[in-house]
Amino acid sequence: MDYKLTYDQYQQGLEQGKLLGLKCNGCDAVTFPPKSLCRECNGSDLNITEIKGHGTLRTFTVIRVAPEGFTPPYVVAMAEIDEGAWVMGNLVDISPDDADMDLIGKKVKLGSQIVKGDAYSGGDSRVVTFSLAEE
Ligand SMILES: [Zn+2]
Incomplete structure (x- = not known):
């Protein structure tokens, strides 16, 4: 292919x-x-x-028990980007303790961060992140 x-x-x-x-x-x-x-x-x-990097936060969860190599707590979210696709990533500019239902529907901007490689991956990789956009 x-x-x-x-x-x-x-x-x-x-x-x-x-x-x-x-x-x-x-x-x-x-x-x-x-x-x-x-x-x-x-x-x-x-x-x-x-893609332009703008979307709307649709759902999230706070991870308090994390897999090896990750430091809890952190917020994993799904956003619908303006181009229509749903994307998963960490919501990075908010304290997980402040994450509540008011986040749903908020505008987010996409970025990226490095995730350290672990025993199950082929090394470091870059993943999508979300941060709250100014409204
Ligand atoms: Zn098609």
């Missing part, structure tokens, strides 16, 4: 502050984070696109 956007390219994009996703030539849906097929129609005719 021919990948339009490799994992390494996606990681390099994040390093440079670029959020690279894929836009479907069949249905116009944007897939982010990138996958091998369109999230809407499973089409494979995709072009690399840079």
